[in-house]
Amino acid sequence: MSSTHDSSAPFVQLEGVTKRHGGVAAVDALSLTLRRGEFFALLGPSGCGKTSLLRLIAGFETPDEGRIFIDGEDVTGTPPHRRPVNMMFQTYALFPHMNVARNIGFGLVQEGIARAEIARRVTEMLRLVQLEGLGERRPDQLSGGQKQRVALARALVKRPKLLLLDEPLAALDRRLREETQFELMHLQERLGATFLVVTHDQREAMVMASRIGVMRAGRIEQIGAPAEIYERPISSYVAQFIGEINLIEGVVKGQSAEGPLAEARSGLLGVSIAAGLIDVACAVAHAPGSRVAIAVRPERIRVAPLDRAQEFPNVLTGEIEESAYLGDMTLYRVRLAGGLVLRAAHQNARPGAHSFESGDRVAASFAPDAGIVLPA
Amino acid sequence: MRIRVTPARLIALSLGFAFLYGPIALVILYSFNASRLVTVWGGWSLHWYGALFSNRQLMASAATSLEVALASAAIATVLGVLAALGLDRFGRFRTRGVFAAMLFAPLVLPEVIAGLALLLLFVALGLERGFVTLVIAHATLSLPFVAIIVRARLAAFDRSLEEAARDLGAGPATVFRAVTLPLIGPAVAAGFLLAMTLSLDDLIIASFNSGPGSTTLPMRIYSEVRLGVTPQINAMATLLIAFVGASLLLATLVGGRLPGWSAPSDEGRRS
Amino acid sequence: MTKAQPPANFEAGLGRWLVLALPYAWLVLFFLAPFALILKVSLSEPELSQPPYAPVFDSWDASVIVDKLRSLSLGAYARLIEDALYLRSYLESAAMAGAATFATLLIGYPLALAIARSPARWRLLLLTLAIAPLWTSSLVRVYAWILILKDEGVLNHALIALGLVTEPLHIFATNWAVLIGIVYAYLPFMALPLYAAIENQDRQLAEAAADLGAGAGGIFWRITLPLSLPGVYAGALMVFIPAVGEFVIPDLLGGSDTLMIGTTLWNDFFVNRDWPAAAAAAVALLALLLGPLLFYERMQMQAGANRR
Numbered sequence: 001m002s003s004t005h006d007s008s009a010p011f012v013q014l015e016g017v018t019k020r021h022g023g024v025a026a027v028d029a030l031s032l033t034l035r036r037g038e039f040f041a042l043l044g045p046s047g048c049g050k051t052s053l054l055r056l057i058a059g060f061e062t063p064d065e066g067r068i069f070i071d072g073e074d075v076t077g078t079p080p081h082r083r084p085v086n087m088m089f090q091t092y093a094l095f096p097h098m099n100v101a102r103n104i105g106f107g108l109v110q111e112g113i114a115r116a117e118i119a120r121r122v123t124e125m126l127r128l129v130q131l132e133g134l135g136e137r138r139p140d141q142l143s144g145g146q147k148q149r150v151a152l153a154r155a156l157v158k159r160p161k162l163l164l165l166d167e168p169l170a171a172l173d174r175r176l177r178e179e180t181q182f183e184l185m186h187l188q189e190r191l192g193a194t195f196l197v198v199t200h201d202q203r204e205a206m207v208m209a210s211r212i213g214v215m216r217a218g219r220i221e222q223i224g225a226p227a228e229i230y231e232r233p234i235s236s237y238v239a240q241f242i243g244e245i246n247l248i249e250g251v252v253k254g255q256s257a258e259g260p261l262a263e264a265r266s267g268l269l270g271v272s273i274a275a276g277l278i279d280v281a282c283a284v285a286h287a288p289g290s291r292v293a294i295a296v297r298p299e300r301i302r303v304a305p306l307d308r309a310q311e312f313p314n315v316l317t318g319e320i321e322e323s324a325y326l327g328d329m330t331l332y333r334v335r336l337a338g339g340l341v342l343r344a345a346h347q348n349a350r351p352g353a354h355s356f357e358s359g360d361r362v363a364a365s366f367a368p369d370a371g372i373v374l375p376a
Numbered sequence: 377m378r379i380r381v382t383p384a385r386l387i388a389l390s391l392g393f394a395f396l397y398g399p400i401a402l403v404i405l406y407s408f409n410a411s412r413l414v415t416v417w418g419g420w421s422l423h424w425y426g427a428l429f430s431n432r433q434l435m436a437s438a439a440t441s442l443e444v445a446l447a448s449a450a451i452a453t454v455l456g457v458l459a460a461l462g463l464d465r466f467g468r469f470r471t472r473g474v475f476a477a478m479l480f481a482p483l484v485l486p487e488v489i490a491g492l493a494l495l496l497l498f499v500a501l502g503l504e505r506g507f508v509t510l511v512i513a514h515a516t517l518s519l520p521f522v523a524i525i526v527r528a529r530l531a532a533f534d535r536s537l538e539e540a541a542r543d544l545g546a547g548p549a550t551v552f553r554a555v556t557l558p559l560i561g562p563a564v565a566a567g568f569l570l571a572m573t574l575s576l577d578d579l580i581i582a583s584f585n586s587g588p589g590s591t592t593l594p595m596r597i598y599s600e601v602r603l604g605v606t607p608q609i610n611a612m613a614t615l616l617i618a619f620v621g622a623s624l625l626l627a628t629l630v631g632g633r634l635p636g637w638s639a640p641s642d643e644g645r646r647s
Numbered sequence: 648m649t650k651a652q653p654p655a656n657f658e659a660g661l662g663r664w665l666v667l668a669l670p671y672a673w674l675v676l677f678f679l680a681p682f683a684l685i686l687k688v689s690l691s692e693p694e695l696s697q698p699p700y701a702p703v704f705d706s707w708d709a710s711v712i713v714d715k716l717r718s719l720s721l722g723a724y725a726r727l728i729e730d731a732l733y734l735r736s737y738l739e740s741a742a743m744a745g746a747a748t749f750a751t752l753l754i755g756y757p758l759a760l761a762i763a764r765s766p767a768r769w770r771l772l773l774l775t776l777a778i779a780p781l782w783t784s785s786l787v788r789v790y791a792w793i794l795i796l797k798d799e800g801v802l803n804h805a806l807i808a809l810g811l812v813t814e815p816l817h818i819f820a821t822n823w824a825v826l827i828g829i830v831y832a833y834l835p836f837m838a839l840p841l842y843a844a845i846e847n848q849d850r851q852l853a854e855a856a857a858d859l860g861a862g863a864g865g866i867f868w869r870i871t872l873p874l875s876l877p878g879v880y881a882g883a884l885m886v887f888i889p890a891v892g893e894f895v896i897p898d899l900l901g902g903s904d905t906l907m908i909g910t911t912l913w914n915d916f917f918v919n920r921d922w923p924a925a926a927a928a929a930v931a932l933l934a935l936l937l938g939p940l941l942f943y944e945r946m947q948m949q950a951g952a953n954r955r
Contacts, residue, residue: 060854080857081865093855097873106869107859158859385761389773392758396780396834399791402801406794459670466663475667478674484884484940486892488909489929492916493681496688496926516677519670548663577785580894584916594786601790601899610794613787620782 010069011036011194012057012162017066019052026052028218029066034162039188039195041209043202043241049218050198051090054164057196058087071161081110086160090167092151094139100150101126101135107158125153128187145176152184156191165197169204181207202242206230214238236374239295246301246342248273248294249376252286268368274338278314280371291376300370301344303332303356304363312365318342320360330355334364400617407610424611434596434612441576441593444507448514449571455515456522456567457560461552463523464530482520490517491584498585506587513585514575521574522567529563530556569623689724689926724927733928736906741935743822743897743907744890747829751837751886752879754830759841759878760871774842778835789828789899796824796900820902828896833889837882844878845871877946884943888936908932 012034019027026049034040042050055061057068059080067076075083086107095103101122108118126132129149139147148168155163168184169177185208188195199205205212206226213223214237222229222238233239236247250273269282271294280294302312309315318336332344342364346355356362407425411418428434459479463472482490494513495505503509537559541551557564579594586592600609762773780788795801796819803815818824848871856866894909901907908928915925 058854058858060857079862080854081860081862085858087855087858089851089855091849091851093849093851095852095855095870095874106856106861110860110865154855154859384757385764388757388761389765392754392761393776395754395831396777399788399795399831400780400783402794403787403791455670455673458666459674462667462670466667469667475671475674478678479670482678484888484936486889486909486932486936488892488894488912489685489932492912492925492929493685494677496684496922497677497681500684512677516673519673523670573782579786594784597784597786597790598895601786601793609790613784613790616784616787620784624779624782 009036010034011038011071012196013069014053014057015067015069017053017056017063017068019049019056019061019063021052025049025218027056027063030219031066032213032220032223034194034196037192037194039185039197039208039210041205041212042196042198042215043200043205043212044215045200045241048215050215051166052218053215054087054166054196054198057162058085058164059083084161085164086155086158086162087164087166088151088155088168090170092139092147092171094147094150094154096139098138099135100131100137100139100142103139103150104135104154104157106154111158121157125157128156129153144171144173145180148172148180152187156187156193159191160193162194162196165195167199168197169199169201177204178207184208206242214241233295233372233374236293236295239372239374244298244343244345246296246298247374248278248296248340248342248371250274250278250292250294252288252290252292253277254288255282255286269373271373274340275316275318275336278316278371279368280373281369282373284373286373293374293376295372295374296342296366296370298331298343298345299329299347301342301364301366303334303344303346304365306361306363309363309365312363313368314371315363315365316342317361317363320356320358320362322358323356325355332356332362334362336364403610404614404617406607407614409607409610412607424607425615427608428611428615431608434593437591437593437596440507440590444510444514444582444590444592445572445575447511448518448575449568451511451515452518452522452571453564453568456519456571457526457564459519459523460526460530461556464527479523480520482517483524487517487578487580491581494581495584504587505585505590507590509585509587510582510590510592513581514578515571517578517581518571518574521570522564525567525570526560526563529560533559573620685926685929688923689930691923724931732906733911733931736908736911737931737935739906740891740908740932743825743829744887744893747826747833747890748837748883748887750826750830751834752883755834755837755841755882756879758834759838760845762838763842763845770846774839777838777842781835785832786895788832789896792824792828792831792900793819796827819900822901822905824900824902825897825905825907828900829886829890829893832896833886836885836889840878840881840885841875842878844875844881848874880943880946884939887939891935892932908935 010033012032014030014032017027017030018025028049030049030053032053042053044050052061056063057070059075059078059082062077067074069075070084095106098106101119104125105118105122108121113121122135123132126135129152131146131149131153134142134146139150142150148171152168155165165184169180172180181204184195184197197205197208209226211223212226212229213220214229215221216237222234224232229238230242233242233245239245239247250271253270253272255269256267267282268279269286269292271278271280271292273294278294286292303320304312306317309317316334316336318334321333321335321341323333324331327348329348330346332346334342334344336342344364408420408422409416409418410421410423459475463476463479491513494509494516498505498509538551538555541555546554577594578592579598582592582595583598586595597609597612600606758777762770762777765773793800797803798815798817798819800819802818803812806812806816818827852870852874853866856870861869891907892909893907894913897905897907897910898913901910908931912925912928912932915921915928
């Protein structure tokens with residue numbers, strides 16, 4: 001067993017793990033390393049294999065190929081009840097025939113801990129999740145938020161080195177979910193345990209996690225800090241999954257060795273799209289004639305009257321198709337020549353800021369470093 | 377916990393099914409026994425089947441049984457469907473509790489009591505025991521089973537289908553004929569089959585309520601078994617098993633499932 | 648002016664009345680009335696004329712009824728209590744049904760568990776196989792055990808051939824044979840509710856228990872079994888109730904010392920032709936079943952209250 005508490009040391013390691021369900025690989029030759037004490041989120045749509053991955057780590061399923069290490073120990077064949085891992089289930093899986101205190105104490109009873117000690121630690125957990133005095137209640141007498149806390153307390157009472165959370169907030173309503181996101185973060189900081197949460201909600205992942213792994217069809221497409229994933233997605237799949245994005249397809253015209261943005265250390269890529277020609281900052285070489293997709297976040301697209309078009313780079317003219325005033329911002333759909341529709345989000349920083357109506361002719365533009373060049 | 381076939385589960389399944397099917401298999405095996413001694417194997421033979429078909433008494437009771445089963449199942453199905461409709465569609469009425477109790481009490485009633493009670497009624501009414509009393513008795517006791525099956529189906533199906541038909545201008549009778557009946561059809565058929573099976577199988581109620589001319593097959597078999605085991609009974613039993621097996625197979629092939637229950641739910645979806 | 652409100656839709660009201668009236672009338676006539684009759688006959692005196700009882704109420708004249716009420720005969724019940732035979736057959740029926748219920752549970756639980764935990768595509772087939780014997784003639788299934796258990800039967804042949812015993816085992820015509828027969832006949836009734844209760848369980852509960860450190864045994868005793876108790880109660884009820892009143896099995900497989908209330912009632916009626924005694928036995932048998940039924944009802948109510 002490793003005794004180092006170096007936060008960068010690998011704590012959970014998956015090496016080439018594959019799990020097939022009826023011939024289909026739910027998890028496909030996946031490797032992943034979690035650091036001690038981090039809050040990691042596995043993000044992906046349903047069916048991408050993230051829950052299967054969680055169940056492999058918990059020990060409910062054994063991989064067809066590959067190995068799993070937790071804290072330096074090979075646990076690939078270890079049954080769930082012998083792993084230093086606890087799980088919070090999406091449906092909470094509270095035992096309906098036991099009250100709250102017995103639910104929370106269940107794991108301690110299995111360890112053969114003395115009654116008084118169990119009672120003490122259950123009380124401690126009830127306080128931690130702010131459910132003091134509800135120990136005698138049955139699960140069906142609790143609200144959704146209370147059940148969620150009981151499930152959390154039950155999973156934490158054994159002080160697991162690794163806590164797995166399967167869509168922990170999915171069953172809560174929106175307000176409660178936002179509050180609980182922060183509570184989970186504080187709890188993780190206080191306990192110093194490693195949290196691995198599975199979610200399909202990108203906002204939730206970005207709020208809570210220090211690192212996010214975006215999954216696609218049994219593999220991890222990209223790992224990184226929330227800002228990294230948002231700002232520099234490596235594929236259109238990731239770009240579309242995290243937040244809103246415009247994807248503009250085009251053909252590379254040419255690449256300049258050095259662009260105007262010195263700090264970006266990148267050249268400008270000239271790309272021909274249906275609506276015109278645009279320049280995008282890009283550090284990677286692309287041969288002229290190759291097909292690419294340019295991804296631009298809606299909030300990076302500026303919408304201006306046509307007469308101001310000369311002021312901006314990458315101007316694409318078009319017509320406002322729809323506008324939606326949301327208070328803090330206004331959303332526009334701009335139909336460009338050639339048919340592509342761009343989504344633009346205009347922050348209403350000042351009252352009475354310029355607004356457009358549908359039918360207005362406008363100039364949509366974005367800075368060269370706002371575009372991300374992705375493989376088409 | 378995990379869905380797999382562990383050795384312990386395999387043993388439980390093997391022993392359980394061996395216990396359930398071993399005796400039945402033995403009866404079938406010995407029906408082809410050439411030996412007159414029931415438990416000594418004397419080679420293969422169809423002799424007892426021949427003897428069986430020339431047993432006029434046995435054949436006559438088989439016919440009686442079938443007639444009683446068909447008639448009583450038909451009555452039980454009509455009344456059972458009406459009772460299920462009354463319970464499920466009419467909400468609360470004043471004596472609903474009494475009605476439900478009367479309807480479902482026969483389910484937990486020992487057959488000896490039911491048989492005796494009905495007999496006393498027929499005597500009090502001055503009804504001569506025979507085919508009619510037998511049909512009434514069997515219909516009364518299989519009625520609850522039909523009602524339960526049909527009511528489960530009624531409770532499961534989407535009420536807005538009926539409401540939609542009402543909304544589109546159909547009267548209550550039309551709604552029943554055009555919407556309700558087709559939807560509960562499989563349950564009604566299942567109820568009818570079950571009612572027939574119950575009637576064909578019954579010995580006790582029939583013994584109390586049948587007359588001289590209406591001896592049913594179970595009554596005949598019972599009196600023969602009491603006299604001692606004969607190879608002919610093995611053959612009779614085998615034919616009964618084959619008959620039931622064939623109808624079950626047919627019902628499964630036609631309806632996709634056995635009458636009386638629905639398929640167990642599949643495993644929960646996983647992402 | 649404000650008479651009884653006519654139904655919103657008169658046609659529907661009439662149809663509704665008819666739909667209910669038919670089964671209602673049938674049940675009152677053929678279910679409720681016979682019960683009243685059983686009570687009445689159990690209170691009358693046996694007589695050798697046809698039908699073999701002297702009616703208690705044969706007139707609706709008030710004075711006659713009062714007279715008759717004074718002379719109501721509790722004779723049949725008195726015999727039930729005095730006659731050691733009845734008392735014994737009561738106790739033995741209850742004991743036999745209890746033992747058979749327990750044995751059925753012991754055999755049925757592993758079977759139901761194995762079926763419920765088998766791969767989903769096998770489950771329906773296995774469940775069907777477990778219940779299919781119910782569709783075959785119950786008489787044939789009891790008869791099969793005569794073939795097996797007789798002194799010169801299949802079991803003894805096999806045991807002697809294997810050298811396990813030298814003398815045939817006397818199982819046939821004993822209470823053991825009756826026990827085996829009841830367990831065999833009612834096993835599907837136990838397996839079905841058990842299966843439903845186990846299959847219904849959220850599989851994640853077992854996983855959660857394993858995750859918290861429970862091994863296979865811990866999961867069974869602390870999660871699976873307690874959660875399947877409603878199925879256990881339902882199964883026990885479905886075996887115990889018909890087993891108490893069983894007639895065919897003790898009659899065909901039992902011996903001369905086998906006493907069950909169903910056989911006693913049958914003999915009173917068909918052999919001794921003492922209808923009042925048979926009716927009194929029936930009433931007493933009903934009373935015997937009331938206990939388990941009330942217990943079950945209470946369990947159901949509790950489960951309902953917990954769900955709320």
